[in-house]
Amino acid sequence: MEEKEQIQKDLKSIEKKPGERVEYMTPFLLDWFSRQARILPWRTNPKPYYVWVSEIMLQQTRVEAVKPYFSRFIHTLPDIRALAECEEDMLFKLWEGLGYYNRVRNLQKAAKVVMERYQGELPADYPALLELPGVGSYTAGAIASIAYQIPVPAVDGNVLRVMARLTENYEDIAKVSVKKQTEELLKKHMPKENAGAFNQALMELGALICLPNGEPKCGECPVQECCLACKRGVVTELPVKAKKKARRTEEKTIFVIRLADGTVVLHRRAENGLLAGMYEFPNVPEKLDILEAQEVLRNWGIAVQSILPIEEAKHIFSHVEWKMRGYLVEAQREERQQDLAGIFNSKIAETGVFRAKPELEWISAERVQAEIAIPSAFAAFLKYI
Ligand code: SF4
Numbered sequence: 515m516e517e518k519e520q521i522q523k524d525l526k527s528i529e530k531k532p533g534e535r536v537e538y539m540t541p542f543l544l545d546w547f548s549r550q551a552r553i554l555p556w557r558t559n560p561k562p563y564y565v566w567v568s569e570i571m572l573q574q575t576r577v578e579a580v581k582p583y584f585s586r587f588i589h590t591l592p593d594i595r596a597l598a599e600c601e602e603d604m605l606f607k608l609w610e611g612l613g614y615y616n617r618v619r620n621l622q623k624a625a626k627v628v629m630e631r632y633q634g635e636l637p638a639d640y641p642a643l644l645e646l647p648g649v650g651s652y653t654a655g656a657i658a659s660i661a662y663q664i665p666v667p668a669v670d671g672n673v674l675r676v677m678a679r680l681t682e683n684y685e686d687i688a689k690v691s692v693k694k695q696t697e698e699l700l701k702k703h704m705p706k707e708n709a710g711a712f713n714q715a716l717m718e719l720g721a722l723i724c725l726p727n728g729e730p731k732c733g734e735c736p737v738q739e740c741c742l743a744c745k746r747g748v749v750t751e752l753p754v755k756a757k758k759k760a761r762r763t764e765e766k767t768i769f770v771i772r773l774a775d776g777t778v779v780l781h782r783r784a785e786n787g788l789l790a791g792m793y794e795f796p797n798v799p800e801k802l803d804i805l806e807a808q809e810v811l812r813n814w815g816i817a818v819q820s821i822l823p824i825e826e827a828k829h830i831f832s833h834v835e836w837k838m839r840g841y842l843v844e845a846q847r848e849e850r851q852q853d854l855a856g857i858f859n860s861k862i863a864e865t866g867v868f869r870a871k872p873e874l875e876w877i878s879a880e881r882v883q884a885e886i887a888i889p890s891a892f893a894a895f896l897k898y899i
Pocket of ligand 1: 676680724731733743749
């Protein structure tokens with residue numbers, strides 16, 4: 515009997531058994547991965563620390579974009595001790611451009627825990643990894659399997675998509691329960707040897723072949739014969755994923771304030787919430803016209819020499835979208851002698867455009883370049899400093 519026919523016969527007998535289907539496809543998948551895996555620095559040398567850092571960086575960012583960040587991060591902070599002891603501003607600077615800064619905050623929190631509890635070595639223990647700040651089941655599974663070959667799954671969006679198609683599962687992959695089911699299924703049926711390669715192969719399949727948005731390259735897929743969605747011609751219907759709630763929109767006016775000597779005026783955000791603790795250009799809610807913008811600056815005690823509208827920009831976070839209007843302000847030092855509170859109180863009633871004066875910091879352009887990370891939400895305005 516031809517090999518293809520034999521495979522179809524075997525698969526027919528396990529059609530309603532997704533676990534057996536996983537076992538059946540494993541050799542095909544591993545063989546493909548051994549030939550096609552991309553060469554990546556954290557793969558070439560899968561030290562637990564490297565796997566961990568790369569997985570955290572990869573959570574919201576493409577592999578190609580992560581590579582230079584990873585190299586610079588590891589070069590500057592070569593081990594967990596260095597990460598635990600790094601100044602927060604330097605840490606943010608290393609992360610600048612990757613966004614989602616909570617990831618790097620948690621990375622450092624977890625590094626401190628690893629120093630205290632595990633003498634600087636990530637534990638080779640899945641439940642212990644799960645207790646670290648910022649480490650969920652996916653990251654714990656990736657570290658445990660790739661760095662320590664512990665047979666636990668690492669289920670991310672790629673893997674959920676691949677598994678929904680392979681097993682023709684119409685449940686909503688955004689549901690926690692579906693992720694749990696998939697983890698349980700894989701844990702039971704993944705190979706006990708070679709767990710790291712198996713998990714990476716599934717992720718790689720999702721990243722390179724079983725692409726989202728109805729564009730999988732089934733003709734190049736190493737497990738096509740084993741794929742129920744492909745067999746039934748329903749690939750474009752899977753995975754099922756409930757639509758997220760619409761993002762709310764916030765309008766803002768952004769002030770890029772600079773002095774003749776290159777000093778830039780920045781503001782540090784509150785220690786909690788969106789972009790917690792990060793530096794930003796001073797800003798206020800709503801898109802203000804130039805007169806309103808001037809009034810705000812006066813209230814803040816900024817001695818404006820000139821003010822020019824610059825481009826509008828937007829930035830999309832997971833739950834909110836900022837629509838921003840920028841002003842470039844050439845200024846002198848603060849007019850500290852003014853009775854700012856008096857102005858504020860009298861004008862706010864008239865126009866309603868004044869906001870509480872933020873804590874502004876006057877920082878040299880050199881220091882901003884070398885040490886301060888400004889979130890990519892403000893990327894459109896960075897060229898003005
Ligand atoms: Fe994905 Fe197509 Fe491969 Fe099925 S055959 S796993 S749908 S790429």
